[in-house]
Amino acid sequence: MSGRGPPRIEGMTSLKVDNLTYRTTCEDLRRVFEKYGDVGDVYIPKDRFSRESRGFAFVRFYDRRDGEDAMHAMDGRMMDGRELRVQLARYGRPDDPPRRSGRSSRRRR
Known part of the structure; x- marks a missing residue:
């Protein structure tokens, strides 16, 4: 996957998978979850600074x-030695990474 976001996600059902180890990969999750049907996308959010997994996935x-x-x-x-918590995702995957608000840098005198 390219990391630019999944193509044509409208209509897909998104599950949030919590309590992952930091070494769990998208391929690991796809292999386990595709036993239940056709998986369209697997996304593991990364920490903005360390680039390590945040411990959950969609x-x-x-x-x-x-x-x-x-x-x-x-x-x-x-x-991977952890008990997974799986639920329907409440929020969708963001389209773009969040940006700093820049409020303090714009308030110059």
Whole structure:
């Protein structure tokens, strides 16, 4: 994946997967979750400064039923020695990385 964002994400069901180790990769998650259906995108947010995983991910399914099946099957399952917490994502993946507000730099006298 290029890191520029997933193509055509409209209509996909997004799951938030919490309690990941820092070494879990997108490929690891895709391999585990695609047992439940066609995975459209896997995204692991990185810390802006260290570039390390923030310990959670988003897994998107093309079909809502597949996503729900994966959520029920994977919530509480062990992966890399951790108990996963899987739920429907409340917020979508941001389109662009957040920018600094710049408020203090614009308030010059």
